[in-house]
Amino acid sequence: MKRFVLIYIWLAGDFQVVLSVGLKDTPFLGSKDSPRVLSKDITSGRFDYQIYQNHTVFLYNEDSAEMYVGGTDFVLQLDVNDFHIIEKFPLKTTGQQQCQEDSCENVITVIEKFQDSLFVCGTNGQNPQCWKLFSSVNNQSNEIMESYEGKGITPYLYTHNSISLTVEGDLYTAAPLDTDGSSLQFRRKAGSRTNVWMYDNWVSEPTFIYASWVERKEDPDNEKIYIFFREKNSDHNPEADPWISRVARVCKVDEGGSKRFFQNMWTSFLKARLVCGFPEESLYFNRLQDIYVMPAEDWHNTTIYALFTSSWNSTAVCIYSVRMIEEIFETSAFKGYDKDIPNPRPGTCVKNSKSLPLATVNMVKDYPEMTEWVHSVHYTAPFYISSNNYTKIVVDQVQAADQSMYNVLLLATDSGKIHKVLEAGSEPFIISETQLYSQSTIQSMKLDSKKKKLVVGFSETIYSVDLQRCQEYNNSCADCVLARDPYCAWTKFGCTPTVPEGIQDVMDGQIRVCPTTVEENKQVHRTKRETLSSPHDLTVHSVPLGVPFYLSCPIDSYHAVYTWKHRDQSSPCLQMQSDCLHLIPAMAQENYGSYACVSEEKDYTKVVKNYDLTEQIIPKSMEDTKRSNTHYKLNNASAVVPQMILITLGLAVACFKT
Incomplete structure (x- = not known):
């Protein structure tokens, strides 16, 4: 259900609506169906296209640092370590074409290692064509090409359905035989057989999704090609x-x-x-x-x-x-x-x-x-159900600190996010969500399991995403263990990529595996035994009587439950995107004092933020009041004006309950 709140700002005694914030994509706190950690724009490499690409296709070999990218009128050979171009193969439409202006381009739809070369096919202005590409030798030429008719291998338009697979020198494909995208078949089209x-x-009107060869080393004559598709009912x-x-x-x-x-x-x-x-x-x-x-x-x-x-x-x-x-x-x-x-x-x-x-x-x-x-x-x-509109999936196998192997699902959404989901027995655990720079649909996605990277292709750019982002759980051993991220373990250097001696509990995330003594456990956190009066991360605000005010603390785990502690009272967190709020409609004497934002996850409790609110005395005369309000606003703009935002309590509570 879509959630929204109206935000009011207090200024000189008046309330004005300034923003309506949609919370549709914000995870619910304390829900196992939410990603535990949210992160943005964390990439380790990037390549930008010169021209927006409607369709791209990748060929990536984990054993090398090279990736081939097929776009409109070109194939690029990239070094994925730094995303520089090794070589560019221009592949403009060839021959006399009878095509409409928007379909006369050569959109590459097939890139396969085939026999002794790179086999590339494209729409070629609705006249499907294939080429064998050979990399330049001694920089004498850009490429050597042999051309082949591509009907049945590549579609007439990039929007038509097609798949391809090479197996031991044979090419298997599914592509329409007619210009309207019909007569779609799975074929062995070229090779020794x-x-x-x-x-x-x-x-019946199939949409082919994927083809895979399952090798049987002891019984090669019984090997099968498996084809996955959907068809009309x-x-x-x-x-x-x-x-x-x-x-x-x-x-x-x-x-x-x-x-x-x-x-x-x-x-x-x-x-x-x-x-x-x-x-x-x-x-x-x-x-x-x-x-x-x-x-x-x-x-x-x-x-x-x-x-x-x-x-x-x-x-x-x-x-x-x-x-x-x-x-x-x-x-x-x-x-x-x-x-x-x-x-x-x-x-x-x-x-x-x-x-x-x-x-x-x-x-x-x-x-x-x-x-x-x-x-x-x-x-x-199903193993995993979500309201997110996922479009692509890859799965990595990760060796944990105890040498056990765990599978991690990497799911792409239609809004440019990557969800990292742990397969922990029969239960999924959503480790994290990463929002990449682009918020469009991901076109291509390839896993490099050896380097633990994910290469993600959009219409305008290609990103390399590091799957071992352990710094996100680096606050303490408990934070690292609670993440249940098999890529990361706690060591004397903090939360680092997994090593055999690292501290981890991937299956359950129980923090009892962490050190318990003060000398061993050098973490910046609090436990249930600690008081809330310590000056840990303390922020002091001086606030006049009668004004609306709010406190906020950052959400660092969406699987945790957040509570505000004030004197002997507890109040729930009001979630606004990635922050927890505590709202005070009008400051009264009982509202002054110490506040702590406390998160609880499993048996781990910590103070995220501490505040101390003190009374600011406002002169009683009207003129002094006006001058004081102006002085208060100008001199506390960086710390206090954001604090003047008030979310109407009844509306906010009702919204967040939905």
């Missing part, structure tokens, strides 16, 4: 979601059918419904948005993180294993088929697919869908 494509009836009931999410697979060794039947068609294509939601309530997130695949030594344990949206403006992350996906494809009945299943079972990988029996291929042709659905590993509910 036979070109193979889909049967039209297998999918055949159920036209008004209450049914118009989309259904799918996972499909084909065999890497599939060469298509015989010359008599299904030649150059996939003979191993199968698909199943990918379910994310609440099965017991028949409530599902049906619109697949993004996929991240985390490989494992044992291919069965390869993990798929899937990002979904819903018709009720909510997003969810569900987690699947290849073991569970394979179990459905290997054991489920075939939807709509009630006869004996032929041998070999449809979808089986064979070295010579052209020799498959007609009955097996016919079943793939007519009944490719599994009856059973692919459920997530948590089954009864």
